[in-house]
Amino acid sequence: MAGEPETSMDTADKFAHIPGWGSDLPRENRPAVPMERTPPRLDVPWSDPPPQQPMTVEVLRSVERPEHSRTFGTRLPPKGLSGAMRRAAFRHSENDLRHWLTLVAADRVDVAEGVCQDLKRSPVKLAAVGVGIAALVWWLARD
Amino acid sequence: MLATTYRRPRRMRIEHVAEPEIEHPNDAIVRVTRSCICGSDIHIYNGLVPDTRVGSIIGHEFCGVVEEVGPSVQHLKVGDRVLVPFNIFCGSCYFCQKELYGNCHNVNSQASAMGGFYGYTHTAGGYDGGQAEYVRVPFADVGPTIIPDDIHIEDAVLLTDAFPTGYQAAEMGSIREGDTVVVFGAGPVGLFAAKSAWFFGAGRVIVVDCEDYRLEFAKKFAHAETVNFREVDDVAIHLKKITEWMGADVCIDAVGCDATGSAFHSFTGKIAMIQAGSPIALHWAINSVRKGGRISIVGVYGPTFNMIPIGNAVNKGLTLRMNQASVKRHLPRLIEHIRAGHISPREVITHRIPLEEVADAYDIFVNKRDNCIKPVLIPPSARDAA
Numbered sequence: 001m002a003g004e005p006e007t008s009m010d011t012a013d014k015f016a017h018i019p020g021w022g023s024d025l026p027r028e029n030r031p032a033v034p035m036e037r038t039p040p041r042l043d044v045p046w047s048d049p050p051p052q053q054p055m056t057v058e059v060l061r062s063v064e065r066p067e068h069s070r071t072f073g074t075r076l077p078p079k080g081l082s083g084a085m086r087r088a089a090f091r092h093s094e095n096d097l098r099h100w101l102t103l104v105a106a107d108r109v110d111v112a113e114g115v116c117q118d119l120k121r122s123p124v125k126l127a128a129v130g131v132g133i134a135a136l137v138w139w140l141a142r143d
Numbered sequence: 144m145l146a147t148t149y150r151r152p153r154r155m156r157i158e159h160v161a162e163p164e165i166e167h168p169n170d171a172i173v174r175v176t177r178s179c180i181c182g183s184d185i186h187i188y189n190g191l192v193p194d195t196r197v198g199s200i201i202g203h204e205f206c207g208v209v210e211e212v213g214p215s216v217q218h219l220k221v222g223d224r225v226l227v228p229f230n231i232f233c234g235s236c237y238f239c240q241k242e243l244y245g246n247c248h249n250v251n252s253q254a255s256a257m258g259g260f261y262g263y264t265h266t267a268g269g270y271d272g273g274q275a276e277y278v279r280v281p282f283a284d285v286g287p288t289i290i291p292d293d294i295h296i297e298d299a300v301l302l303t304d305a306f307p308t309g310y311q312a313a314e315m316g317s318i319r320e321g322d323t324v325v326v327f328g329a330g331p332v333g334l335f336a337a338k339s340a341w342f343f344g345a346g347r348v349i350v351v352d353c354e355d356y357r358l359e360f361a362k363k364f365a366h367a368e369t370v371n372f373r374e375v376d377d378v379a380i381h382l383k384k385i386t387e388w389m390g391a392d393v394c395i396d397a398v399g400c401d402a403t404g405s406a407f408h409s410f411t412g413k414i415a416m417i418q419a420g421s422p423i424a425l426h427w428a429i430n431s432v433r434k435g436g437r438i439s440i441v442g443v444y445g446p447t448f449n450m451i452p453i454g455n456a457v458n459k460g461l462t463l464r465m466n467q468a469s470v471k472r473h474l475p476r477l478i479e480h481i482r483a484g485h486i487s488p489r490e491v492i493t494h495r496i497p498l499e500e501v502a503d504a505y506d507i508f509v510n511k512r513d514n515c516i517k518p519v520l521i522p523p524s525a526r527d528a529a
Contacts, residue, residue, distance in 0.1 A: 005158060012318065014289045015341065018366050019382070020485025024342040031476040032469065042471065044234035045217055045284050050249060053281075070233060071259070071281040072252050073269030074516040075160075076196040082442075086194065092348050095257060102445050103193040103266075104416065111151040114197035131364040139527035 146275035152190030171283035193360025205273025228470035234285035245467035309335025321346035333397035390433035398424035419445025440465035
């Protein structure tokens with residue numbers, strides 16, 4: 001461990017029952033000091049910007065950025081009505097409340113789309129929903 | 144492969160999805176051996192994070208074994224055991240050059256304020272998460288860290304987020320010898336923050352929560368005094384009373400937007416979503432710290448806005464510091480702490496659950512059943528190897 005705690009013996013004795021007490025009192029032991037540490041201690045095998053990931057699906061981009069990031073996730077590109085709402089949301093900046101509120105609304109629409117997809121995949125659930133709707137229609141239409 | 148996917152608020156599901164592929168020359172594919180559910184996953188679970196798409200693979204705390212590497216990867220090879228910091232970062236951008244790895248500017252097209260995180264919605268880049276059997280790991284030459292042979296795998300998985308975040312919370316408090324430190328939240332991050340506060344020379348550490356079993360654990364694990372906020376009339380007054388009416392030198396918010404303790408904030412933040420989650424822990428922190436004190440925020444909040452007493456912060460002359468943990472930066476020092484016997488992170492793990500039972504794991508963790516503090520998920524292949 002680099003450096004010894006800069007503390008009085010009395011204080012150190014008082015906290016002797018606490019493992020590691022005061023071990024990071026010296027600032028040189030604190031890995032986050034200074035907050036912005038330059039140059040970094042990391043061995044990075046490229047200079048900025050790093051290589052670009054090929055764009056294989058639609059990835060939305062914040063209007064607060066001039067270009068796409070060098071990497072991104074690709075599993076769930078926007079689709080359906082929720083996707084259209086997400087595209088609309090990304091016409092506004094992160095500084096604009098409409099951006100976030102539209103995304104939250106799109107999330108709820110996406111949930112409904114997900115339920116429909118689940119039903120399509122499961123004939124049993126779909127039949128159960130069909131029976132339920134039929135029963136509801138019958139109940140509402142009865143004299 | 145099996146993966147934990149988001150279906151709707153309060154519904155996660157284990158399902159079979161396509162395995163990840165190398166998509167960038169510096170990608171690696173990691174076979175997961177341990178992953179955790181984090182307190183911040185609860186925000187996704189509750190539907191509080193915008194742009195959470197149905198089918199998203201969740202989880203940002205994981206470690207595993209390298210299965211495949213892209214053509215440009217130099218520092219990793221197949222078979223390496225790695226822990227993967229929850230931040231995805233390039234190592235070369237303006238922010239990474241300042242070791243602000245949680246703020247990398249090259250990894251998230253979809254937001255400029257937020258870096259890239261595994262399994263944390265498209266607002267954090269849309270990357271697949273680690274509560275799965277395999278994960279694509281971008282910038283494999285800079286992110287993953289090889290797990291030293293003498294570090295237990297369960298300590299390793301807690302080094303990907305929870306321990307570094309708690310440690311950074313304490314560090315951002317600029318703790319001086321003898322300081323009184325109040326930590327709001329006795330979840331894993333709060334416990335690690337309380338434990339770490341002693342490393343920086345704190346004189347008192349007080350943990351505030353409403354779950355007695357967690358407070359009991361905080362006494363033993365973190366040598367902390369405890370306050371159950373449901374047992375006091377007013378948290379700020381109580382904390383001032385026990386600090387000679389001055390207030391704490393440092394307050395740490397280790398709760399974030401799912402906080403309980405205020406009906407008003409719970410309704411407006413978590414039900415009506417008029418604000419970005421319930422900020423009651425931060426509210427208490429600002430009102431409980433002494434004048435000229437420091438507030439450290441690692442609790443996660445949404446991207447819109449929250450109602451907090453910023454006027455009090457101004458009038459008290461507070462210093463507020465906050466960030467996502469720059470995990471990679473802390474790792475060498477935290478591994479030293481583990482080796483020196485100062486801390487055994489895995490003591491916070493209370494549940495070891497098969498990945499296939501992830502829906503139950505969320506139920507146990509979110510609803511704090513069975514005295515749960517930290518659940519770890521174990522994929523089938525890791526169980527077979529054990």
